[in-house]
Amino acid sequence: MTLLVAGWVAIDEIETPFAKVKNSLGGSATCAALAGALFTDVRLLAAVGLDFSAEHRASLERKAIDLAGLTTEPGETSRWGCRYHYDMNSRDTLYTVVGVNENWQPVLPAGWEHSTTAFLAAGHPVLQRNIIQALKAPAATMVDTIKFFIDGALPELRETMRHADFVAVNESEARELARTPSIAKAGRALLAGGAKGVLIKLGEYGAAYLSGDDYFVAPGYPLEEVIDPTGAGDSFAGGFLGYLDTVREITPAEVRKAVIYASAVASFQVEGFGPSRMLTLRRDEVEERYREFRRFTHFEAWDEAIE
């Protein structure tokens, strides 16, 4: 069982009202890969430039992530700078350096076509679809995206969503894609568009999951201190697929568990800058938080509840 994660590895500069980091290991594929590695074997398909440090590479290797697909291209590693506002729920992108991702054409290393699950982190939908189509018999694939591709490559994105088992979008993206303020309606519209399962990430409020015959919602973890929200959605995706990669059969009950594992991992992600908390996080801490989620969402069933 192996989770393939494809997307951007980047170098980030992040400023919050309380602190600032430079040259931080970042990128959506990075966060997802590190989260997935808590559960299963992970393969990383991404491009970096000649400036990508041995130290950053070692951070990924220490988590036993297979880097055979992490190619070094002539040019610069992608870079991203952002500044968060006081409430941490909104941010300004200060700059984006696309670097080697400008012309990256992902090629699966030999044998990777047999990956059992795959996460296509935000990237051009045609590249995402090519990777999905190169897989022989994946048990689950998930596509994420960002506003940039909703605005600039919508028909291709819709086509790619039809090829994925799960589509992950955040709340504002869901609303934009479906042109409705109702999250429930937006989720239904995405399903009608061909996605088999839709995960709507609600930030601090948790996440909702919709499929043709299921609806599930997980709350956010009640964190008292958020250090840096960057990458929460990607570690959510990595946790979701990482867990699903380990189950015998992907049933609705397993998908619900995966949403909780994903929420637990994402709640740790925001406890540190970039994916730094993922580098120290242990599986037993995730399991403990799973139990906490259960404790603070459980209530008695109706037949227990009536007098």
Added chain:
Amino acid sequence: MTLLVAGWVAIDEIETPFAKVKNSLGGSATCAALAGALFTDVRLLAAVGLDFSAEHRASLERKAIDLAGLTTEPGETSRWGCRYHYDMNSRDTLYTVVGVNENWQPVLPAGWEHSTTAFLAAGHPVLQRNIIQALKAPAATMVDTIKFFIDGALPELRETMRHADFVAVNESEARELARTPSIAKAGRALLAGGAKGVLIKLGEYGAAYLSGDDYFVAPGYPLEEVIDPTGAGDSFAGGFLGYLDTVREITPAEVRKAVIYASAVASFQVEGFGPSRMLTLRRDEVEERYREFRRFTHFEAWDEAIE
């Protein structure tokens, strides 16, 4: 068992992007009373003016709400006009006519001091506290408030909160009261201030409950169409206390059930203008929605979840 609801009865004018109503029965006490009446006997303590119509009074009487405490004062019934923005999550108050509530001094009708539960809808914290203190042995009291009193009567409000079993605030009020963007931290701060249980209403995202030894979170109901969010928080409160008024003992498990009943009732409230949906809502519809809440929040416990 009887729920006492004290606060404003008003006449509203509400405009959403899709429709507009005038002369609508409104006021926070009205919505809470109608919601509570789904579960238990309700007594309404409020003041209206000479202009309050027989039709509006009949709407309350048809739900068997005891109106012995609904006094008619010389002057005008309170009036409120508002306009919602496109996403229904924000609104502008167009006008507030305080009317008879300017000088209202609530007096409990004989016997009402034995009410078993009480909801003090938004109002001056000194009036709220006087009512709580007039009760002989309430099983549960809850105080709600609005920004107006947080800004204008904070020391009195804090004192009143110490006298209540439950404090209900919405998210922005919680943040303002606690001066922190973290909801979890804001809830803890309110507990530290003396509230025994804190309900933080998260609008479409649901509600969180905190006490000294419990944390619980309920999601929002996935409504595809919101007609009018006015009064959702008040019907939440009415549903919460209405249910608790019926239980033998207020245990943590019963409080959790009450939060779900409250969420279910509030989800119906927003399906119509003002409290109009409350006028037709049946208890069995609430029970069915309770079961839905259970279905879309349930996931397997950790010991079932591990392989």
